[in-house]
Every structure is written in C-alpha cells, then in structure tokens.
Amino acid sequence: MADTLLSLQGLTKIYPGVIANDDVTFDIGRGEIHALLGENGAGKSTLVKMIYGLNAPDKGQMLLDGAPYKPSKPSEARQAGIAMVFQHFSLFDALDVAENVALGMETPPPMSDLARQIREVSETYGLPLDPSRTVGTLSAGERQRVEIIRCLLQNPRLLIMDEPTSVLTPQEVEILFETLRKLKSEGTSILYISHKLEEIRALCDTATILRLGKKVATCTPAETSARQLAEMMVGASFATPEAKRGKTGEVLLAVNELSLPAPGAFGTPLREVSFEVRAGEVLGIGGVAGNGQDELLAALSGERMAPAGSIVLEGKDISRAGPVARRDLGVLSGPEERLGHAAAPDMSLIENGVLTAARREGMLKNGFISWGKARQFAEEVIGHFDVRTPGPGTAARALSGGNLQKFVVGREILQGPRVLVLNQPTWGVDAAAAAFIRQSILDVAAKGGAVVVISQDLDELMEVSDRFGALNEGRLSPTRPVASLDIEQIGLMMGGAHDMEVAHVDD
Amino acid sequence: MIRLEKRPQPSKLWTYLTPVLAVLLTMLVGGVLFAFLGANPVEAIRTIFWDPLFNAQFAGFTRPQLLVKAGPLILIAIGLSIGFRAGIWNIGAEGQYIMGAICGAAAGLAFYPSESFLIFPLMIVAGALGGWAWAMIPAILKTKFGTNEILVSLMLVYVAENILGSVATGLLRNPEGRGFPGSRNFKQWDAAHNSDLIANTGMHWGVVFAFIAVIGAYVLLTRHVLGFNIRLTGEAPRAARFSGVNPARIILICLGLSGALAGMAGLFEVTGPAGQVSIDFGSGYGFTAIIVAFLGRLNPIGILLAGLLMALTYIGGELAQLMLGLPGASIQLFQGMLLFFLLAMDVFTNFRLRIGKREAA
Numbered sequence: 001m002a003d004t005l006l007s008l009q010g011l012t013k014i015y016p017g018v019i020a021n022d023d024v025t026f027d028i029g030r031g032e033i034h035a036l037l038g039e040n041g042a043g044k045s046t047l048v049k050m051i052y053g054l055n056a057p058d059k060g061q062m063l064l065d066g067a068p069y070k071p072s073k074p075s076e077a078r079q080a081g082i083a084m085v086f087q088h089f090s091l092f093d094a095l096d097v098a099e100n101v102a103l104g105m106e107t108p109p110p111m112s113d114l115a116r117q118i119r120e121v122s123e124t125y126g127l128p129l130d131p132s133r134t135v136g137t138l139s140a141g142e143r144q145r146v147e148i149i150r151c152l153l154q155n156p157r158l159l160i161m162d163e164p165t166s167v168l169t170p171q172e173v174e175i176l177f178e179t180l181r182k183l184k185s186e187g188t189s190i191l192y193i194s195h196k197l198e199e200i201r202a203l204c205d206t207a208t209i210l211r212l213g214k215k216v217a218t219c220t221p222a223e224t225s226a227r228q229l230a231e232m233m234v235g236a237s238f239a240t241p242e243a244k245r246g247k248t249g250e251v252l253l254a255v256n257e258l259s260l261p262a263p264g265a266f267g268t269p270l271r272e273v274s275f276e277v278r279a280g281e282v283l284g285i286g287g288v289a290g291n292g293q294d295e296l297l298a299a300l301s302g303e304r305m306a307p308a309g310s311i312v313l314e315g316k317d318i319s320r321a322g323p324v325a326r327r328d329l330g331v332l333s334g335p336e337e338r339l340g341h342a343a344a345p346d347m348s349l350i351e352n353g354v355l356t357a358a359r360r361e362g363m364l365k366n367g368f369i370s371w372g373k374a375r376q377f378a379e380e381v382i383g384h385f386d387v388r389t390p391g392p393g394t395a396a397r398a399l400s401g402g403n404l405q406k407f408v409v410g411r412e413i414l415q416g417p418r419v420l421v422l423n424q425p426t427w428g429v430d431a432a433a434a435a436f437i438r439q440s441i442l443d444v445a446a447k448g449g450a451v452v453v454i455s456q457d458l459d460e461l462m463e464v465s466d467r468f469g470a471l472n473e474g475r476l477s478p479t480r481p482v483a484s485l486d487i488e489q490i491g492l493m494m495g496g497a498h499d500m501e502v503a504h505v506d507d
Numbered sequence: 508m509i510r511l512e513k514r515p516q517p518s519k520l521w522t523y524l525t526p527v528l529a530v531l532l533t534m535l536v537g538g539v540l541f542a543f544l545g546a547n548p549v550e551a552i553r554t555i556f557w558d559p560l561f562n563a564q565f566a567g568f569t570r571p572q573l574l575v576k577a578g579p580l581i582l583i584a585i586g587l588s589i590g591f592r593a594g595i596w597n598i599g600a601e602g603q604y605i606m607g608a609i610c611g612a613a614a615g616l617a618f619y620p621s622e623s624f625l626i627f628p629l630m631i632v633a634g635a636l637g638g639w640a641w642a643m644i645p646a647i648l649k650t651k652f653g654t655n656e657i658l659v660s661l662m663l664v665y666v667a668e669n670i671l672g673s674v675a676t677g678l679l680r681n682p683e684g685r686g687f688p689g690s691r692n693f694k695q696w697d698a699a700h701n702s703d704l705i706a707n708t709g710m711h712w713g714v715v716f717a718f719i720a721v722i723g724a725y726v727l728l729t730r731h732v733l734g735f736n737i738r739l740t741g742e743a744p745r746a747a748r749f750s751g752v753n754p755a756r757i758i759l760i761c762l763g764l765s766g767a768l769a770g771m772a773g774l775f776e777v778t779g780p781a782g783q784v785s786i787d788f789g790s791g792y793g794f795t796a797i798i799v800a801f802l803g804r805l806n807p808i809g810i811l812l813a814g815l816l817m818a819l820t821y822i823g824g825e826l827a828q829l830m831l832g833l834p835g836a837s838i839q840l841f842q843g844m845l846l847f848f849l850l851a852m853d854v855f856t857n858f859r860l861r862i863g864k865r866e867a868a
Contacts, residue, residue: 303748323751335749344743346517354735355750367732395516 005030005189006051006069006082006158010060013046020046022213023060028158031187033180035200035221037233038210039402039430044193047210048160051191052084053077075106083151084160089143093136100135101150121152125179140167140289141175148179159183160191165199167289167456170490177203195233195431196459197226209233230431248466249279250314252450253300253331253419258310260299268292270299273476275469277419277450282441283479284465285454286490292474293454294336297423300452301333302326313419327360330418334409334425336454338401342408345397349389352396353378353411360415377414385410385440386433402429406437413440420444423454438464458490469493511858521856526802526809529849530816536848537841546831554830555823555841569822571709575780576818578714579604579772581811583796585720586765588805592728594741595761599645599660600769601793602667603638607770608777609667609674610637612690612784615699616679619691626698630774631712638770639763641667646762650755656762668789675786690784693777701779713775717814720768725807737761769793798846817842 006028013021021043028034038044049055051062053071062069064080071077074084091100098115102108109117115131122129127145135143144164151159161180165173180190180203194200200207201221209216209232216232254276262269270292277283287293298304300311302323311319318326335341343352354374358364363373378392385406389399396404409425425441426434441464445451454471455461461468462482469479470493477493485493534556538548559569583600590597597603611634615626645659674680679690693699701711728734740747740757748754772792781788799817803809824838 301749302751322753323749327751337745340743341745341749344739344746346742347739351735351739354732355739355746358732358735364732368730369732369735371730398515 003029004063005032005065007063007066008047008051008060009063011047011050011057011062012059013043013050013055014058015046019213021050021057021210024210024213024215025060026208026215026218028189028191029206030157030189031184032206033184033190033192033204035204035207036191036193036210037195037197037200037207037229039195039233039432042210042233042430043213044210045162046213048084048162048191048193051077051158052082052160078106078154078156081155081157082160083154083156083158085144085147085151085162085164087162087164089147091135091143091146094134096132096134097129097138097146098131100146101131101153104150105153117153118149121149125149125152125182126175127179139291141169141172144168144176148176152183156188158189158191160193162193163195164192165194165196169288170458172288173199197221197229198459200229201226233431248281249448251276252279252314253277253452254312255300256310256312258299258306260295260304260306263295263298263304268295268474270295271474273471273474275476275479277452279448279450280445281466282445282451282453282464284461284468284482285452285471285476286456286458286461286468286493287454287471289456291471293423293456293471295474296471296476297333297335297421297454300331300421301335302331324359327356330416331421332356332412332415332417332419333421334412334423336423336427338404338408339397343396343404346395348378348395349382349387349392349399349407350374350378352407353381353392355411357411357415381407381410381414384414385436402433405429406433409437409440413444416447417444417449419450419452421452421454424456425453426455426457426460434460510861511854512861514857514859517856518859521852522804525852525856526804526813526849528852529802529845532848532852533841533845537844540837540840541831541833544833544837546827546833551827551831551833554827555820555838558826558830559819559822565826567707569826571703571707572822573815573818574709574714575711576821577814578709578711578717579776579792580796580799580817581717581814582713582720582772582775583765583769583793584799584803584810584814585717585724585807586768587796588800588803588807588810589724589727589734589737590761590765591800591805592741593737593757593761594744595758596657597642597645597660597762597765598657598797599642599662599664599667599793600765600796601789601791602660602664603641603766603769604773604776604793605664605667605671605789606641606773607634607638607767608773608781608788609671609679609784610634610640610770611774612693612777613674613679615693615778616691620696622698624698627701627712627778630699630778631771634770634774635767636770638773639767641770642762642766643759646759649762650758656758660762664793671784671788672786675784675788679784681783688786692783693779694782699778701775711775711779713772713779716771716775718811721807721811724810728807733760769796795842798842801846802849817845820845 004027009025011021011024024047036044046055050057053074053076069080071080098111098118101118102114108114118131127149129142129145129149135146164176168176184190192204204221206218207221208218211233221229256274258270258273260270268291273296275283299306302321306319308319309317313329313331318329339345354363354369357377361377363370375392382389382392387407388403405428409422412420426437429437438460441451441453453461453464465482467479468482468485470477534552538552541551542548560566583604587597587600611630614633615630618626641663644663645656648654648659649656676688681689681691704710728738736747736752737757739750740752740754777784777788795817799810799813803813820842827833828835
C-alpha cells in the first residue's frame with residue numbers, strides 16, 4: 001500500500017438520532033483525484049470534517065502514510081499536509097487578497113513576501129490573481145482562487161475541495177480543472193466533493209459514493225455512466241424532468257429597462273434590465289454569483305421598489321407595489337438565501353408558511369391568523385415536496401439545507417403562482433429532490449404560469465428553460481431560445497469577461 | 508473539558524426552566540451576600556420572599572402593595588417586550604413614564620376642580636399620549652435618520668427628569684401648597700383619584716389595565732398578523748422584508764405602544780399611589796420593567812409572573828431594610844443579580860453543555 005496517502009478505516013460518526021457516517025472505509029492514493037459523491041445528508045461533510053480535524057470519529061481510524069492520524073483541530077490537519085477549500089468562502093470583503101490569505105495563516109510572512117508568494121503560486125498553477133485587489137470586487141471564481149492559493153501556500157499533500165464548481169462559469173471550471181490536474185501531476189492528492197456527475201467523470205480517477213452515511217461503492221468514474229453513478233447515489237432510479245410544453249401565451253411579466261443602484265458597498269447595481277416572460281414559459285437567467293441575481297430578485301419580489309413603469313404584470317404597472325401587493329396579484333418569489341431571507345431560522349415551518357402564504361391561502365381573518373389553516377398548509381408543503389422533518393412545528397434551522405429548500409420552493413409553488421421567480425431553486429438539494437423541484441417548475445409553466453429561474457447551475461437552466469439570458473455586472477444579455485444555444489455561447493453570454501485578463505482591464 | 512454545543516433548535520424545557528433557576532441562584536448567591544453583610548441568610552431570604560405575603564404581623568399591609576408595585580411594572584414591561592420581540596430596544600420607558608404622568612396630570616389639573624366623571628378617562632388618554640409622544644422622538648429619529656433608539660430613548664429619560672423637576676416646582680405646582688414643590692394631591696380630588704377598586708387590595712385601575720395589557724399582548728403576539736410581523740422582524744429582519752413587513756412601521760408601532768403603556772403607568776401612579784407630581788416621582792419602574800420583561804421571557808404570561816416576583820423583591824427588600832437593617836443598595840444588587848443569572852442561564856436554551864474531551868462529541 002505504498003501509494004496510499006490517507007486510509008480511512010471503518011469511520012463512524014453518530015449524532016443524536018442519526019448515524020452520519022457508518023463504517024466508511026476507503027483509501028486515497030498519492031496523486032489521485034478522488035471524488036466523494038453523495039446526496040445532501042449522505043454524510044460527505046461529516047466525513048470531510050473528520051479528516052480536517054473539525055470532528056472526531058466515534059469509531060474507526062485514519063492512517064496517514066501508514067501512521068495513525070488523529071487531528072483534534074484543523075491546524076493539526078494543516079500541519080499534517082491536509083488543506084481544505086470550503087464551499088462557502090470565509091473571506092473579508094473589505095480586505096485585499098494578500099491580507100485575506102495572511103489571516104488564514106498561523107505565522108504569516110511580511111506582506112511584501114506574501115504578495116510575491118501569491119503571485120508565484122498563482123502563475124505556477126494558472127490561477128491569475130492580483131494580491132492587491134480588494135476581495136469585495138472579485139467574482140466568485142476569483143474568490144475561490146484566493147481560497148485555493150491560501151491552501152496551496154501550505155504545500156498540502158491532500159487538498160479537499162467542497163463543491164468547488166457550483167459558482168463557476170464553464171470557462172472558470174476549465175481553469176480550475178487545469179490547476180487540479182497540474183497539482184495531481186506533482187503528486188498532490190485531491191478529495192473532490194461534488195454532485196455534478198459529468199465533472200466527476202471528466203476529472204476524477206476514483207469515486208467513492210456515500211448514501212445515508214454508508215459507503216455504497218468505490219468505482220472508476222470514467223468507466224461508469226453518469227446515470228449509473230446517479231442511481232448509486234440516490235439508491236433508486238429517479239425521473240428526469242419532462243417538459244410538457246403547451247403553447248406559450250400572453251406576456252405576463254414585462255421588465256423594461258429596470259435600473260437600480262447597488263443596495264450596499266458590495267452589492268451590484270441593476271443596469272437597464274429588460275425581458276418578457278409569457279404564460280407557459282420558463283425564462284432561465286444564468287450568470288456567475290454576485291452579478292445582480294439577488295438584486296434582480298429583490299426588485300421582482302417587491303422588497304425593493306423599482307422606478308415606475310419598469311415592472312409590468314399583465315399590463316399593470318407593479319413597480320411601486322410592495323411584496324404583499326405583488327403576492328396578491330400572483331407574483332411569488334423564492335430568494336436564494338434560505339435561512340434568514342426565505343425563512344426565519346428560529347420559527348417553525350408553520351410560521352414560515354405564514355410568512356408568504358398568509359393572504360393567498362386564506363389564513364387571515366380580520367388580521368387574525370388561523371393556525372389550523374397555517375398548519376394544514378405547512379403539512380401540505382411537507383407532504384407534497386417530501387420535506388424530511390419531524391413535523392411542521394420544527395424550527396426552520398433544524399432542517400438540512402436541502403429539505404428547507406424543498407420547503408421554501410414548495411411553499412411558493414403550492415400557492416399557484418401567476419409569475420414565479422426563483423433564485424437558485426435547487427441549490428444544495430439532492431438529485432432526486434432537484435428533479436422533483438424542476439418538474440414542479442415545469443408544471444407551473446404547463447398550467448399557464450410564467451416562471452423566471454435564476455440559477456448558476458447551467459445544466460438546470462438548460463433542462464427547464466425555454467429561453468435563456470445571462471446577468472453580467474447587473475446587465476442582462478438579450479434572452480434567446482435555449483434550443484438555439486450551445487454551451488460555448490452560453491459561457492460567453494455569462495461573461496467570458498470574467499476571465500482575469502479582461503477583468504484586469506476594467507480595474 | 509467543558510464545552511458548549513449548539514442545539515439544533517431552542518430547548519422548550521430550558522426556556523421555562525431558566526427563570527426558575529435564575530431565581531434560585533439569586534436566592535443562593537444573595538444569601539451569601541447577606542451573610543457577608545452580617546444577616547442570617549435564611550432569615551433574609553424569608554423576609555424578602557415569604558414575609559410580605561404570609562407574615563401574620565404585617566402581611567395585611569404588605570400584601571396589597573404587591574399589586575401596587577406589580578401593576579406599573581407589568582404594564583411597562585408588556586409594552587417593552589413587544590418592542591424587544593421586534594429587536595427594538597426602548598430603554599427609555601422611565602422617561603415615557605414620567606412624561607405620561609406629567610401630561611396626564613396636567614390635562615386633569617386644567618379642569619380643577621371639576622368633578623366630571625370624564626376627568627379620569629381624559630387623564631388616562633392624555634397620559635398615554637404623553638408617553639407615546641416621548642417615544643415617538645427616538646422612533647422618528649430612527650426611521651428618518653437611522654439613529655440608535657437605545658441611546659436616544661435613554662438620554663430622553665434625563666430630559667424627562669429635568670422637565671419633571673421644572674413642572675413640579677413651576678407650572679404644575681400646587682397654588683395652595685404654600686410654595687412647596689409638587690402638584691395638587693390627587694388623593695384629595697375624587698374625580699382624578701385612582702383609588703383602590705376593592706378596598707385594601709391594591710387593586711387600582713392601573714392593575715386592571717396591566718391585566719388587560721397582558722391579555723392583549725398575548726392575543727397580539729400569538730394570534731394576530733401584526734404580532735407575527737413583529738416577531739418576524741425580530742427573528743429575521745431580511746425575511747420580514749421579504750414577507751412584506753415595512754420595518755419603519757414596526758418601529759413606530761412598537762415604540763409608540765411601549766411609550767403609551769409606560770405613559771399610562773405613569774398616570775395611574777401619579778393619581779394613585781404617588782398622589783402628586785413631585786420632584787422625586789421617577790422611581791425607576793421604567794428601568795426595572797426591562798428586567799421584568801426579560802425575566803418573563805418576553806412572554807406576556809411570563810411578564811405577569813415576573814412582575815409579581817419583582818414587586819415582591821421590592822416590598823421584601825424594604826422589609827429587610829427595616830427588619831434586618833440591610834442596606835438598600837444590597838436589595839438593588841439582589842434585583843440586578845436576577846437579570847444577570849437569567850441572561851447567564853439563557854445560554855442553555857440554545858446550547859447544551861458537554862463535559863469531556865472533544866472526541867466524545
């Protein structure tokens with residue numbers, strides 16, 4: 001076993017009421033890109049946290065180079081040569097790249113040395129990054145590079161990457177893959193967590209699949225079809241969404257040259273955004289995170305008022321109407337951030353149902369809430385969208401991300417929207433649930449509703465959309481029928497402009 | 508090693524257990540404190556918590572005091588708790604209480620010596636309006652200019668105290684008072700006197716309004732969409748905006764409501780137990796009510812109980828000063844301890860204690 005870097009043996013982790021990892025055993029070889037594949041709640045995060053020293057296993061052991069490896073905190077893991085790039089970046093917007101990197105180090109070198117090191121590493125690995133730029137001005141892809149470079153400066157032997165491509169353009173994904181391949185060729189092992197099957201098939205040498213905390217299989221992804229991988233992951237074959245396209249009808253929602261100033265120092269202004277959505281149609285809006293997605297959703301949901309005449313529903317100007325009035329007219333929306341925006345973390349699912357559905361579902365009588373009806377509605381959402389929860393009285397924050405996502409999307413869909421606006425509807429949701437949510441989106445359209453799906457998952461947008469547009473720095477590209485597009489064109493629409501070379505120009 | 512581990516959701520048990528434990532800990536540590544002051548701790552605790560209610564010798568006098576003290580505390584705390592639920596921190600209830608008393612008293616005195624039955628209702632309305640207007644200052648500054656309501660409302664307490672001093676010696680001074688500061692005594696003016704509704708129970712109109720406020724707040728917070736929006740604003744401001752709640756409206760409502768209730772409490776006090784507008788009218792009810800609101804878990808029923816408990820420590824404290832010669836400051840310390848332990852114990856609502864090494868978790 002000379003070529004094994006890290007060996008996991010019978011790792012078990014039990015949380016109250018749930019076995020997060022059950023006797024997981026596999027080896028990560030030297031210079032291997034090893035995929036860790038599994039649905040939400042399959043135990044990927046728990047496993048990785050044990051490797052990175054954030055959690056200790058209840059049973060089992062890890063061997064690093066054949067010697068027992070028991071990190072009790074992340075700094076010990078880092079000393080042992082294990083680094084991790086998290087899905088959610090821990091960067092300070094107001095600081096520059098070098099300062100952010102220094103913050104993550106135990107003994108940071110002087111700033112000038114560090115900037116030089118960052119430049120060296122970024123050139124060696126083809127990760128263009130200017131150490132003196134303020135992080136707040138970076139795209140998601142560039143932020144990720146900061147995190148990666150922070151790890152690479154420690155010369156890791158094993159690099160753990162948690163869902164790294166979820167925020168990248170196709171071009172940025174290519175750059176990342178090149179970097180990972182280069183690292184591999186130098187003997188660095190990579191543990192690559194993802195649920196994007198095609199990526200894993202293109203990049204990874206070996207894949208370990210987890211389901212409900214147990215290892216299902218270790219296989220060679222290149223020799224396994226995406227469908228097979230997905231079925232191992234989900235445990236049963238799932239239905240891919242089926243477009244039941246009727247004829248599209250009248251224009252329901254028209255947005256005319258909508259411009260809004262940025263909401264804060266690091267927000268994005270909307271610049272002359274125009275589009276139309278017809279009854280029975282799904283408009284997909286792509287783009288890299290931070291290019292005005294949140295701002296567009298806030299303008300459409302009514303959280304921020306828009307200039308008069310810029311948002312028109314069936315001929316009626318709703319630009320100056322608040323969220324309540326828009327909901328009454330059938331414009332429903334689901335923001336990206338589940339906890340704290342789409343749902344109140346400490347409130348129960350029943351109360352979170354009231355949050356948006358109170359008036360449309362007839363829960364109010366003279367301003368008094370009928371909790372019976374509210375409970376009934378929450379139970380309906382839970383039942384219909386297969387939300388895994390002990391009951392409707394559970395606090396939103398006690399749900400896993402995917403389950404809460406099902407709840408907040410289901411809450412809007414069950415209200416029978418005329419126009420439905422969703423931002424990242426399946427973010428962090430497992431494959432089966434994502435397929436179900438997408439099908440529900442298509443059903444809304446089939447029933448004559450108009451749907452706007454804002455997403456960073458291109459596969460998803462291609463699957464559900466009739467037309468596609470991309471946001472780039474607050475501007476929306478002209479929308480075009482999906483059937484006429486290929487992935488290359490889409491990448492360009494999304495902003496090939498976000499590649500470093502071009503980004504430097506507008507500094 | 509002892510560690511705190513975040514609970515997946517707040518513990519229901521601990522939510523109710525923490526106030527009880529806080530009271531017990533306060534008794535324990537307070538007992539130690541009293542022992543250092545040379546008093547018998549058991550006797551001191553008994554004097555504070557038991558004697559005011561059950562001592563054969565003076566319970567007859569102290570028992571009605573319970574409602575007299577608890578009434579304004581509960582009335583003010585209910586208003587504060589509604590704001591606290593929305594994350595709006597009105598710390599200046601004491602000022603609103605004083606302004607309510609001044610405005611209500613002034614409205615009544617303008618008609619002296621009329622015996623119309625409309626005088627007292629008019630005074631209640633004027634008192635509520637006075638407190639409301641005083642609370643509108645931080646509310647409007649906050650909504651228009653984003654000022655911090657904690658600082659503004661707190662500073663306005665001192666402004667109110669100065670106004671009180673001024674009117675007690677000037678504008679509202681009793682013309683027949685031979686130059687002594689202080690207004691006419693409402694106890695001697697039937698139309699304006701807030702007397703005991705049932706003799707020797709301490710049950711005056713303020714207590715009735717406090718009970719109504721408890722019920723009203725309970726219904727508002729658990730059944731009405733406005734109460735839901737208030738809670739939502741406190742729990743998740745962004746979700747509230749997404750839901751369609753207008754934050755400025757919530758600020759105006761919450762500060763206005765708490766100001767109005769504090770103003771009413773002031774009016775009931777000035778026309779009843781206090782009897783007149785005097786320089787030392789401000790007695791700290793507005794500040795103690797903050798403790799009451801938190802001790803009662805910002806829950807109307809909890810506040811009712813907490814108000815009674817706090818009133819008990821007031822009366823028992825006075826008794827302890829009298830009987831055991833304990834310094835007044837030690838009683839205030841005792842009350843402060845209650846809030847301190849409550850907040851400290853509160854950690855366990857959201858966290859659980861883990862004893863042992865990391866691996867065990």
